[in-house]
Amino acid sequence: MTSSTPIERVKAILSAAGYRPVPMPLQIGSMPFEFDAALLGPERAPDLVIVVDTIEEREVRVRQKLVALSRALDVMGSRRPLTAILAGPRPAASTIDAIGRVCRVLSVGTPVGSEGDGALRDALAVLLPLRLPVPSDAVADPMGELSRQIPTDTDATVREAILSHAPQGGESVEQALKRLLEEVLPKQPEERS
Numbered sequence: 001m002t003s004s005t006p007i008e009r010v011k012a013i014l015s016a017a018g019y020r021p022v023p024m025p026l027q028i029g030s031m032p033f034e035f036d037a038a039l040l041g042p043e044r045a046p047d048l049v050i051v052v053d054t055i056e057e058r059e060v061r062v063r064q065k066l067v068a069l070s071r072a073l074d075v076m077g078s079r080r081p082l083t084a085i086l087a088g089p090r091p092a093a094s095t096i097d098a099i100g101r102v103c104r105v106l107s108v109g110t111p112v113g114s115e116g117d118g119a120l121r122d123a124l125a126v127l128l129p130l131r132l133p134v135p136s137d138a139v140a141d142p143m144g145e146l147s148r149q150i151p152t153d154t155d156a157t158v159r160e161a162i163l164s165h166a167p168q169g170g171e172s173v174e175q176a177l178k179r180l181l182e183e184v185l186p187k188q189p190e191e192r193s
Contacts, residue, residue: 005053006053006087006088006108006109007053007087009117009120010085010087010108010124011037011039011051013117013120013121013128014049014124014127014128015039017042017128017129018129019040019041019042019049019127020040020042021038021039024037024038026038026050026069029072031072033065033068033069033072035052035065036051036052036053038050039051040080046080046081047080047081047082047083047127048080048081048083050082050085052085052086053088054088054091055088056088059091059095062086062091062099063095066082066084066103067098067099067102070102081103081104082102082103083104084099084103085108085124086107086108087108087109088109088110089109089110090109104126108120143166143167146162146163146166147163150163157180161173161180162177164176
């Protein structure tokens, strides 16, 4: 990633995930609010995300501005969830607790270098779309994999018994094979003692 400041890096990651930047000052009703950045979430995640540089902004002021923004959103009847991303040194626990009463708080620190991009993505994961791993062939088609594992010279009846009972589990396969053996093997007379 070529962005240099934590604010630019956060904006780049969220923009790539479909978040749209909001011009500053952010206007809620007739009240203007100035933050380092603001973004609106994509259609399925309608969050209003505020990004604050905690190096440039004093903790008390960050707290005041976010509480005021939250109140303004409430007065306007906004149904958008509010998220504050704090980039830079982590504020005191009391400040995070106070902000956390009015919005979701993500403190991302000041990630640096190429490893910092991964740490930043991890910190922002709750706002990013979930990426599922591509399933392997063995996971995608377990019956096909089982069919390939049975030797080709296996009796067709035995093969069919294994494949038809496999979805019910190993015990079902064992019972089916036991019945096949009982059908082919002659019954032994019971020994008397």
